[in-house]
Amino acid sequence: MTALGFLYPGHFAEDDYPRIEQLLGSDIRVDLVHTDIGEDAHRVDALLERGSAGRLATGVQELRHAGAEAVVWACTSGSFVHGWDGAQEQVRTLAVAAGMPASSTSFAFVHAARxxxxxxxxxxxxxxxxxxxxxxxxxxxxxxxxxxxxxxxxxxxxxxxxxxxxxxxxxxxxxxxxxxxxxxxxxxxxxxxxxxxxxxxxxxxxxxxANQVTVWEALRLADRRVNAPELGALFTREPIVQA
The missing domain is CATH 3.40.50.12500 (Rossmann fold)
Structure with missing residues (x-):
């Protein structure tokens, strides 16, 4: 069993995750912990606060107790708004707090495109x-x-x-x-x-x-590859070897 952990802000499209879990197969478990969203606004100051270290740290312990092997901050805007260097620091801080490999949806898009x-x-x-x-x-x-x-x-x-x-x-x-x-x-x-x-x-x-690449990123961190055609080309193609 591969257990994947996600920190998801608020309650909006979280039902995507159990749906994706069903499509991945019986040996993969998706664990979702909701973080406090703060102000629901696609505004830079609100997004910076949404992805702050304190808000993310709150849910980490629950994922550790659940046996997650990797954790992804499932929020694109709450990661890229920090810029490339800030988003890397956000992930590093999350990995230390969680004691496991960590990433975010913003980096998931980068890795999925690759x-x-x-x-x-x-x-x-x-x-x-x-x-x-x-x-x-x-x-x-x-x-x-x-x-x-x-x-x-x-x-x-x-x-x-x-x-x-x-x-x-x-x-x-x-x-x-x-x-x-x-x-x-x-x-x-x-x-x-x-x-x-x-x-x-x-x-x-x-x-x-966003939710598709977030789960794919957690699988990548856990060194798992799953063929799931209903989740699109990302889950069906062989990896491209970059020159």
Whole structure:
């Protein structure tokens, strides 16, 4: 049994995680601990506080008692808003507190793009424009070529959590770019686990979503590889060996 631990802010799209667990197989367990979200706002100051060391440390002990082998901070905006260096320090601090390998959803996107061998991506963000651009800047720190950034201007995670497949498909269509090798949807408040095949079929290319890459990142930390076609190209392709 491989036990994966996640710190998830608030209560928005957490039902993606048991859904993903069902698709991964019976020998993988997904343990989710909710952290205090503070103010529900896609605003830089609120996001910096959401990902503060004190808030993350609160849930770590519960994951340790559950026997988790790796932990991922399941919040994109609450990690990339700290910048590349700040997000690395956030993960290092989390790993020390947890006593296990750690990462965040922001780094999960970076590693997932490497896994698929894509360097040119489009971003379909729910966030306001300034926050969406911070995500693009974070990815550029790893050399990812951002060909387009779409911002929906959604202020709260609560609003993003109300979106269903029609809104997701509209976001994907409006955010895609012909030069993009993949589309990234970075909000963990979006329910995407049930809709990835439809999104990839619509665009004809890989679609990386926040909760999907978060679980994949935990599997990577635990040195597990799982074939799960219903979770999209990320869970079906062989890894690309970078030159």
């Amino acid at each position: 896994e698929l061998g894509v360097r040119r991506v489009a971003i379909g963000a729910t966030y306001p424009e300034d926050v969406a651009q911070l995500f693009a800047q974070f990815l550029r720190s790893d050399g990812v070529d951002i060909v387009s950034v779409s911002s929906s201007g959604v202020i709260t995670a609560a609003e993003a959590a109300t979106w269903g497949e029609p809104e997701l498909l509209a976001l994907a269509r409006n955010s895609d770019h012909p030069d993009a090798e993949a589309l990234l949807l970075p909000d963990t408040a979006l329910h995407t686990a049930a809709h990835i095949p439809a999104l990839e079929k619509e665009l004809g290319k890989p679609v990386l979503t």
